[in-house]
Amino acid sequence: xxxxxxxxxxxxxxxxxxxxxxxxxxxxxxxxxxxxxxxxxxxxxxxxxxxxxxxxxxxxxxxxxxxxxxxxxxxxxxxxxxxxxxxxxxxxxxxxxxxxxxxxxxxxxxxxxxxxxxxxxxxxxxxxxxxxxxxxxxxxxxxxxxxxxxxxxxxxxxxxxxxxxxxxxxxxxxxxxxxxxxxxxxxxxxxxxxxxxxxxxxxxxxxxxxxxxxxxxxxxxxxxxxxxxxxxxxxxxxxxxxxxxxxxxxxxxxxxxx
Amino acid sequence: xxxxxxxxxxxxxxxxxxxxxxxxxxxxxxxxxxxxxxxxxxxxxxxxxxxxxxxxxxxxxxxxxxxxxxxxxxxxxxxxxxxxxxxxxxxxxxxxxxxxxxxxxxxxxxxxxxxxxxxxxxxxxxxxxxxxxxxxxxxxxxxxxxxxxxxxxxxxxxxxxxxxxxxxxxxxxxxxxxxxxxxxxxxxxxxxxxxxxxxxxxxxxxxxxxxxxxxxxxxxxxxxxxxxxxxxxxxxxxxxxxxxxxxxxxxxxxxxxxxxxxxxxxxxxxxxxxxxxxxxxxxxxxxxxxxxxxxxxxxxxxx
Numbered sequence: 001x002x003x004x005x006x007x008x009x010x011x012x013x014x015x016x017x018x019x020x021x022x023x024x025x026x027x028x029x030x031x032x033x034x035x036x037x038x039x040x041x042x043x044x045x046x047x048x049x050x051x052x053x054x055x056x057x058x059x060x061x062x063x064x065x066x067x068x069x070x071x072x073x074x075x076x077x078x079x080x081x082x083x084x085x086x087x088x089x090x091x092x093x094x095x096x097x098x099x100x101x102x103x104x105x106x107x108x109x110x111x112x113x114x115x116x117x118x119x120x121x122x123x124x125x126x127x128x129x130x131x132x133x134x135x136x137x138x139x140x141x142x143x144x145x146x147x148x149x150x151x152x153x154x155x156x157x158x159x160x161x162x163x164x165x166x167x168x169x170x171x172x173x174x175x176x177x178x179x180x181x182x183x184x185x186x187x188x189x190x191x192x193x194x195x196x197x198x199x200x201x202x203x204x205x206x207x208x209x210x211x212x213x214x215x216x217x218x219x220x221x222x223x224x225x226x227x228x229x230x231x232x233x234x235x236x237x238x239x240x241x242x243x244x245x246x247x248x249x250x251x252x253x254x255x256x257x258x
Numbered sequence: 259x260x261x262x263x264x265x266x267x268x269x270x271x272x273x274x275x276x277x278x279x280x281x282x283x284x285x286x287x288x289x290x291x292x293x294x295x296x297x298x299x300x301x302x303x304x305x306x307x308x309x310x311x312x313x314x315x316x317x318x319x320x321x322x323x324x325x326x327x328x329x330x331x332x333x334x335x336x337x338x339x340x341x342x343x344x345x346x347x348x349x350x351x352x353x354x355x356x357x358x359x360x361x362x363x364x365x366x367x368x369x370x371x372x373x374x375x376x377x378x379x380x381x382x383x384x385x386x387x388x389x390x391x392x393x394x395x396x397x398x399x400x401x402x403x404x405x406x407x408x409x410x411x412x413x414x415x416x417x418x419x420x421x422x423x424x425x426x427x428x429x430x431x432x433x434x435x436x437x438x439x440x441x442x443x444x445x446x447x448x449x450x451x452x453x454x455x456x457x458x459x460x461x462x463x464x465x466x467x468x469x470x471x472x473x474x475x476x477x478x479x480x481x482x483x484x485x486x487x488x489x490x491x492x493x494x495x496x497x498x499x500x501x502x503x504x505x506x507x508x509x510x511x512x513x514x515x516x517x518x519x520x521x522x523x524x525x526x527x528x529x530x531x532x533x534x535x536x537x538x539x540x541x542x543x544x545x546x547x548x549x550x551x552x553x554x555x556x557x558x559x560x561x
Contacts, residue, residue, distance in 0.1 A: 002290050003290040003291065004290070005291060005529075005530060043528065043529075048322075048323075049322065050320075051320055051321070051322070051323055051324060051325065051475060051528070052320050052527060052528065053527070053528060094530065219315060219316075220316060220318055220320075221318070222318055222325060222327070222527045223281075223526070223527040223530075225530070226283055227281060227282055227283040227287045227288070227526060228280070228281065228318070228329070228527055229280075229303075229312065229317070229329045229332050230318035230327055230329060231315070231317075232312070232315050232317065232332070233315060234314070234315070238311050239311050239312055239315075239332055
């Protein structure tokens with residue numbers, strides 16, 4: 001897929017809570033095709049401590065409205081600056097980068113999406129993509145408390161949504177992998193993105209059930225397109241770049257699963 | 259439009275702007291962004307005799323105005339390069355230069371020999387300055403004796419343009435430059451990264467898996483500029499300058515300090531099109547100051 005460097009225009013910057021912002025970007029030209037699971041390298045201006053671009057998952061694409069959504073968790077100066085962008089300002093993106101999730105073979109496949117924290121970002125676009133193609137998804141979203149559960153209304157459009165919180169403030173109490181749905185249903189395809197311990201727990205569940213499972217990794221990176229070799233993960237084929245071979249990996253390929 | 263052509267020994271450049279090893283892949287990674295054949299040359303990823311997996315993740319730490327890396331020369335080895343990568347890059351109409359590294363002098367020799375007869379590769383850059391590998395690399399580049407030994411050995415077998423990439427992690431870089439010049443280096447390139455370190459205070463752990471790593475980016479530019487100036491005033495062979503170049507003004511500073519050509523490294527990660535902007539920016543500068551040729555600004559610093 002051809003990669004672009006574009007100044008996108010901030011159409012709307014929605015503060016979801018004190019930790020998360022949703023940036024809705026648009027362009028004067030038609031946005032290029034982007035696959036679910038791909039990401040952008042975002043240049044953060046006016047932030048002296050932010051030297052490198054920030055890899056951010058594509059949260060959602062609305063081709064009709066020519067919108068690209070980025071879900072931003074405020075973790076440092078760079079993401080803080082991104083959360084302060086105003087409508088009409090521009091943001092420079094290198095995109096689309098990376099691979100995408102694998103489409104299930106049969107329409108009646110039992111599909112589970114598991115997301116935690118800002119890791120839910122790529123799953124929204126993936127959920128919409130699956131729904132558009134006639135697949136049905138079960139979606140389990142987890143967070144420390146209800147404040148960490150984001151975009152529930154959006155996810156509800158694309159599948160059956162279940163939640164867990166560690167403090168029990170929303171949905172079932174506990175971790176995503178402890179949700180009763182995982183005990184009662186059998187799945188054919190599992191896709192997950194979130195904190196590494198969560199993804200490892202999901203991968204362990206999938207391995208035990210012998211289920212196809214893909215994880216989306218978020219290693220720190222410098223370039224985002226395979227030049228610097230900084231973001232590698234250890235796999236059965238040796239060190240592979242998360243930015244070009246991933247970010248989506250089948251768990252059978254990852255060393256941390258074995 | 260000024261004349262941007264520059265010769266580094268036998269190496270003919272259409273302009274003095276090249277990309278640094280380890281920051282530009284094999285060039286093809288950037289072909290979506292601009293016509294990479296417009297730059298003077300591409301120094302491909304550090305290549306060793308055999309396949310290297312590099313260091314474990316994490317290999318990178320962002321720093322004020324720069325970054326630390328500890329990639330550790332991950333590459334698939336010289337044979338893989340020749341058989342699988344070269345066919346994909348040989349149609350890029352610019353100089354493709356291989357950065358050669360090794361753990362022993364014999365590895366340097368064997369790798370260089372394999373590149374001797376390859377028409378598309380007009381030069382090699384001998385990497386005696388990688389700070390991220392346990393053996394070889396910087397160990398060769400931090401003493402005059404070992405730097406001279408490896409250059410002497412490679413010079414005996416390698417016939418084309420031999421560029422030696424110097425480490426800044428030394429007391430006097432000019433001494434090393436003189437030592438490699440005496441053993442037949444055709445030119446020197448500098449600086450490689452500066453040895454640095456980053457700590458995660460919350461975890462009380464180093465950020466990099468290797469604890470230390472190589473610092474690059476604008477943070478190192480003043481040091482690089484000083485070293486280029488010192489080396490250019492010491493040796494007779496051409497100097498290729500690099501270290502934190504982010505734009506045409508930075509590149510021109512290196513040339514004024516005595517560099518015949520420059521390499522752009524870390525900036526490629528932030529603006530993948532930076533190198534072509536630097537080419538255009540140098541041309542604008544030359545026109546603005548009434549220079550006919552870029553060669554007129556080499557070492558033109560008025561002290």
